[in-house]
Amino acid sequence: MPRLTVTQVADGLHLASTGLVNWILAEEDGQVTLVDAGYPGDAARVRESLDRIGRSLDDVAAVLVTHAHVDHIGGIEWCGLAAPVFAGADEVPHARREFLQQAGEIDVLLRAWNPRVLLWSLRILAVGATQDVAVPEVTACATGTPLDLPGRPVAVPTPGHTSGHTAYHFAGVGAVATGDALVTGHPVTGVRRPHLLPSFFSHDEAQASRSLDELAALDAGIVLPGHGDVWTGSLREAVELARS
Numbered sequence: 001m002p003r004l005t006v007t008q009v010a011d012g013l014h015l016a017s018t019g020l021v022n023w024i025l026a027e028e029d030g031q032v033t034l035v036d037a038g039y040p041g042d043a044a045r046v047r048e049s050l051d052r053i054g055r056s057l058d059d060v061a062a063v064l065v066t067h068a069h070v071d072h073i074g075g076i077e078w079c080g081l082a083a084p085v086f087a088g089a090d091e092v093p094h095a096r097r098e099f100l101q102q103a104g105e106i107d108v109l110l111r112a113w114n115p116r117v118l119l120w121s122l123r124i125l126a127v128g129a130t131q132d133v134a135v136p137e138v139t140a141c142a143t144g145t146p147l148d149l150p151g152r153p154v155a156v157p158t159p160g161h162t163s164g165h166t167a168y169h170f171a172g173v174g175a176v177a178t179g180d181a182l183v184t185g186h187p188v189t190g191v192r193r194p195h196l197l198p199s200f201f202s203h204d205e206a207q208a209s210r211s212l213d214e215l216a217a218l219d220a221g222i223v224l225p226g227h228g229d230v231w232t233g234s235l236r237e238a239v240e241l242a243r244s
């Protein structure tokens, strides 16, 4: 079973990680904004992550979705969250599963000759990677302006990995939840620095590359990725590493 770690990265901001995927908890005045919620099998770990920071499901004011892949929205319906769910406008129909932009079992099987891919696929099966997930009740969030939620996140459209992929900028503490637009580690790559996921995970690679420019322009010194460790340094530097 994946082991949960919860690391405080700034005042009121925490990165939860299972080693397979991350989610973020932004706390303010006893309320929490959750960014993503892991795999379906992570539901108990989402609750545990709240417990570790002294909060419960009832304290969650909203869930922000970076993108609607099973490893980021799976825990939402499974852990019994009643809070409203928001995503980038172009990600809303994806979260409702009006369509699916996700590497399928065939994509993974074709690469199972790679021991990293094989091991990873076995690990994610155990947390419900092949389950059908959807978030029927999801609302498009405003972009470019602080949302009236704990941590005052600003939604930054970063399409490519999926059409409506969205990063969330916590300007007050200079941190960015980059989702899968920029990661710092993944069991499939074995790389432990800012990088892009392998192309078979991405819907539109050219767009993903352009979105890196959006991230590089943000005034922040902490990267909170969808996969991998916290990375400290300017976003411009992180993007340069991802491109190198």
Ligand SMILES: [Zn+2]
Residues within 6 Å of the ligand: 021, 069, 071, 072, 180, 226, 227
């Ligand atoms: Zn992911």
